Amino acid sequence: MKIDWAALASVFGVSLVVTVALVGLFTLGIVGLSKQAATASAGSSGGSLALARTGAYLCFGLCAAAVSYGIYLIVV
Numbered sequence: 642m643k644i645d646w647a648a649l650a651s652v653f654g655v656s657l658v659v660t661v662a663l664v665g666l667f668t669l670g671i672v673g674l675s676k677q678a679a680t681a682s683a684g685s686s687g688g689s690l691a692l693a694r695t696g697a698y699l700c701f702g703l704c705a706a707a708v709s710y711g712i713y714l715i716v717v
Contacts, residue, residue, distance in 0.1 A: 659707070667704050673697030 677693035 663704060663707055666700050666707075670697045670700030670704065673700060 673693050674697045677690055677697065
């Protein structure tokens with residue numbers, strides 16, 4: 642049995658980068674929601690409140706899309 646070390650390293654590298662990116666994107670969503678809560682309690686304008694909420698939901702949507710795509714790749 643021969644192990645293709647280059648392919649193994651490639652899979653490891655890609656999975657590491659995607660994992661870090663996905664965790665970072667989810668963290669941005671959490672930060673966006675916390676900024677939204679802080680902005681609401683400070684009585685700031687509705688524009689920045691809507692922008693924080695929209696950005697957070699966009700981050701969560703991208704996370705869901707990436708996870709769905711990963712499940713699609715596994716199933717198909």
